[in-house]
Amino acid sequence: MKPLSKRHSPPSPSRRTSARGAAPWACALALVLAAQSGVVVRPQSTQRVTDEDVARIRHIQVKQVEDLRSELGASNETLTRIPEGALRSRILEMRYPDLQRERVKFMLLRERNEQGVVPSDALPKAIEQLKTLRLQTSRDIARMPTALPAGGQRGITARLVVPFTAGLQPDHSGWESLGPRNVGGRVRSVVVDPQSPNNIWIGSVGGGVWRTRDGGATFTAVNDLMANLAISCMAMDPTNPKIIYAGTGEGFYGSDSIRGGGIYKTTDGENWDVLPKTVDASAGSKFQFINRLAISADGKALLAATREGVFRTEDGGTTWTPSLLTQTAYVAFHPTDKLKAIASGFNGDAYFSNDGGKTWTPASHVDAATGKTVTAWGAARVELTYARKKPSVVYASVDLNSGEIWQSSDGGATYVQKRAARRNDPTKPAEFLGGQGWYDNALWAGDDNEQLLVVGGINLWKSEDGGDTLTEISTWWNTASAHSDQHAIVADPGYGASNRRVFFGGDGGIFKTEDLPTVGNEPPDQDHVHGWVSLNASLPITQFYGGAGSTTSGVVVGGAQDNGSLRYVSSSGTQQWSEFFGGDGGASAVDPTDPNFVYGEYVFLNIHRNADGGATDDTQGDRYISGQFWNPQKLNSNGWKGDWDWKLPPYRIDDAMTNRALFIAPFVLDPNNPNRILAGGARLWRTNDAKTPNKGVEDPSGPSGPKWEVIKGTIDGNRLISAVAVAPGNPDLVWVGYEGGEVYKTDNGTSAAPSWLRVDQNGANKLPRRYCTRLTVDPTDPKIVYATFGGYSKGNVWKTTDGGATWNSVGGALPEAPAQALAVHPANHNFIYLGTEVGVFASEDGGAHWSPTNEGPTSCSVTDLFWMGNDLVAVTHGRGMFKINLAAGVH
Secondary structure, three states: OOOOOOOOOOOHHOOOOOOOOOOHHHHHHHHHHHHOOOOOOOOOOOOOOOHHHHOOOOEEEEHHHHHHHHHOOHHHHHHHHHOOOHHHHHHOOOOOOOOHHHHHHHHHHHOOOOOOOOOOHHHHHHHHHHHHHHHHHHHHHHHOOOOOOOHHHOHHHHHHHHOOOOOHHHHHHHHEEOOOOOOOOEEEEEEEOOOOOOOOEEEEEEOEEEEOOOOOOOOOOOOOOOOOEEEEEEEEOOOOOOOOEEEEEEOOOOOOOOOOOEEOOOOOOOOEEEHHOOOOOOHHHOOOOEEEEEEOOOOOOOOEEOOEEEEEOOOOOOOOOEEEEEOOEEEEOOOOOOOOOOEEEOOOOOOEEEEOOOOEEEEEEEEOOOOOEOOOOOOEEEEEEOOOOOOOOOEEOOOEEEEEEEEOOOOEEEEEOOOOOOOOOEEEEEEOOOOOOOOOOOEEEEEEEOOOEEEOOOOOEEEOOOOOEEEEEOOOOOOOOOOEEEEEEEOOOOOEOOOOOOOEEEOOEEEEEEEEEHHHOOOOOOOOOOOEEEEOOOOOEEEEEEEOOOOOOOOOEEEOOOOEEEEEHHHHOOOOEEEEEEOOOOOEEOOOOOOEEEEEEEOOEEEEEEOOOOOOOOOOOEEEEEEEEEEEEEEOOOOOOEEEOOOOOOOOOOOOOHEEEOOOOOOOEEOEEEEEEEEEOOEEEEOOEEEEEEOOOOOHHHHHHHOEEEOOOOHHHHHOOEEEEEEEOOEEEEEEEOOOOOOEEOOOOHHHHHHOEEEEOOOOOOOOOOEEEEEEEEEOOOEEEEEOOOOOOOOOEEOOOOOOOOOOEEEOOOOOOOOOEEEEOOOOEEEEEEOOOOOOEEEEOOOOOOOOOOOOOOOEEEEEEEEOOEEEEEEOOHHHHHHOOOOOOOO
């Protein structure tokens, strides 16, 4: 997961001040004076920077220095250079010690059924249902007459051509990508054609397989409508580069792990088919989370490392045999010997095989504390790699003590520990994995030098002595360097004396260097930007949670996983987005009367506001309106001033302060009054002065800002609010949904103490007891309300026409997958559009009938839908945003 703080453009030379050339005593004096004056003066590159130096320079505690270095996998020199806003944000994020797993819980909440589980065949079953619907539609079209009814009326025949698509087209035409084409998204796999190295495929987690034929200058999606787009790994047949396998589903227990559905195969690089035995009933859950694929040197054996172990096939995936029954993170074949292979897991375990992966033997090492030979390092993810130059050398990156490196000289059978120290200060460990080695842990050993090693956690580090010492080569906050969170390192197949090209996949997409030995080779007191090249210019794979837009300004904003709150100006003619708030973004809103006011959120309902349309980012942490602020007067334990603080009531949301809200919590601007925001945690909060300026401690009256009040208390079980809606035209009519499926409404929502009525159990048809994802009030008839639900279950769309007195399921014919967003056409309230985990569906009769197939731009998860005039914008979790104009044919 990317650190909360945002990436910055390279600082000007004047901001890279250092004390080069001064005597040691002068450097020390400069550090002290700098700390006292607030000017960052950095030590010369040959001088070791102590924890105390960093604490003085940055006005933070020594303990915070230790925690930051360990968590970020950063050197002390790096900590002296982090921009002030980024440092503040990172200190804030350290107050959320388990963010990644909180996001896991959030995603699972949206997927679980009434029994609180996700069935093992959930996604494959939904995919199969979608295929059946498509097949039935094709048969109907094949049976229809060739002529349309006289006069061009939409009769029965025309219905067979475009059944209930509400202006969307079965051929998926009309959709326009909005990007982003400069942000990227999570990439876990890269494969390069050895016969044509400019031919490259990357696997995007949530965005599918992409291909470039020009070395990364331009990428295109190979198939927008692949049944599942959560590509976690790929493997190319070493004997035939046209044969590529792609595994789906992340099994790294990541904060945003996406469930998969089998293994896909192509024989031409373009057309992909799922291997049936990885998705049928016999597969169960074995192929839902595939972490790695490996093909033997002779191309005959394929290994799949999954959460349920290693599975092996010798017939291209027709039959599979389990060969290692433990959760497996990594598997690889020896580069030239078809009988040798290595594998590793999540519990400090590593294995080797001498029979092509049919059987496995635990690797061993000597425990330093006991002197005994053991077969596990402890509870830790282990990543392995062969050194292609000398494959008897195998390296292990172990997620212990913020990163340990171990080396084997016998093909992975036994290991010895390397020092993994900082090259410029060998007395201290590099801590290269930081606190996220279970999530981002990448490893590569030199193809022409077995002592050349690159490891990646949040940043990238390089070793030239087999892991004894390491040097940072990237700077995650600088846009001219590689993005944070590393997942894949792949060299050009021709890597050698005249070809030093290496590709890097991570949470920010794909980057490359043309010269690995010199990339990021600046001195330790400078950002490491030399030689880094972003390849994200044509790669719209951002994972959004929510979005909003302004028809007045043409500004579109969205909250993205790992890439913050982003802004796009539709009139720009490009698909370049800018970040106006870092970390994880969530729900978003734009004031319809004054588009300068843009709202977003960080995790747990921490709402922030921009008053310039999102044109600038928050570098000082002063744009939260939830009550959190950077208090320059607050003393920390070192006696230095400056720390995060909370305003006193009524200027704060208590649920945000105590994290009593969903990881991505709902908030909405009242469509009748843009000064009013309703925000859901354990309670429902309201402000009627959303635009009131923030004031800090320097103001005589003290810190202030928008005032918040509770207008709905907690419910039994302390359920958290998951959906909020205000009726257009009636600000008193407010609806609230919960993570457990409870739904409430009030008819006096603007009063000081609204009265609430529970409506989910009314009538003969009860609403499902699953996560309520969205409540949508019909803009022309407030008695009509749609409620959508999560869970891989039947009946995820419900409708009331009498204000909640009775309910009817209107989604029974849809695939059994989470329904996440619903929008009503502004010009025809019978036309409704549904965003689901498997794409967009449409109805022309208020949900009575639905388009039989996904009519959206892709088959990836659609998390939000919103209108900009007659343009419907689809917000996806893996393919950025799309829009389509639906002005024609709606009356």
